[in-house]
Amino acid sequence: MEKTITYGIGGYDESKPNNNIVEEIDTPEETERSIQYS
């Protein structure tokens, strides 16, 4: 599983909730793409 972790402005900050992480999104793992030419 891929993940994207987004921090708020200023980046990592222990004084803010969740260390200033504002979003964590799971994304599907990239799969190999098949390109076909006709």
Next chain:
Amino acid sequence: MSDLIVIQPQVSTVDVTEQVNSVVVSSVGVTGPKGDTGATGPAGATGATGATGATGAKGDTGATGATGATGAKGDQGIQGIQGIQGIQGDTGATGATGSTGATGSSGVIAVNAPITNSGTSTSANLSVSAGSTSAAGILQLTDSTSSTSTTTAATPNSVKTAYDLSLIKGTNTAFYSGQYYKTLSNIAVSQAIFAGNRTNYSPIFIPTTTTFDRIGFRTSVAFGGTGSTRLGIYNDSAGKPGTVLLDAGTVSMTAASTIYEITINQTLNAGFYWLAFNSVTAASSNSINSLTSASGGLGLMNNYSSFNFGTAPTIGFIQSVNVTSGFATATSLTEITTIPVVGVRAA
């Protein structure tokens, strides 16, 4: 003494005695010879004055007499004819500054639109009327590029923004909102281990003024452990990283195959910039998605040998530096052929 003498011829002698009052003639004898003439008697008394003589002849002309005294002043003569005008003389010295004039009388100042005067004869109260599309006047400046006001004026800044936007529309160079942009390269993304306390600078070209809302990178599948990485943007300085434009802060890396991004609000004008990546604390396997220039490939800069399919070209710069407290102006740069993939997302 007698006054009369009587002479008797027939006498022989006559005695004459002086100092007698009389003479006596004695006997007459023979006449003797005539005696000698007696002595001349004393001079008689002065006779009476004679008659006046005839006028004498005219005498000679006398000598010239002395100069007489100066005569009295004569009457004023007749005025002479006016003379010919003389040559113009030299300019005289500047005269002394005149004294300050008297204070003028007070009165209400007359002004013309858009200036108005609501004051009195002793105290002016001037103001400028607001302008509009039908009347000249003072206008409020605004930086807006979206306002539809007809009573404000655009600043050069807003004009430039509009101009830059017009370039985008004219050349279709705007970045696609929501997409990440990074170093231009046709090199396939791979992965590499990046040591800590080294700032990796990846070049990025911004074709037109663009605002970005994210800066980030991705740990590779080989990433392991935990670490911390600081991200930022540097200004270009003659083809190299220069001063810090944005220090976005750090992210805590804890997992593989994860995109770590920091929210930013950074507008970049057209030009070259450098995306900075420095693992303040490197993970045990600090593997990051990366780009590595290939031998004979196209990097940011190619020397003559690389044109000849030689050594892999330079694709970025690296600087050994501890940025625990933040980024600083770039120095002591070394060219590199592998860079972490750092991107900024168009807002």
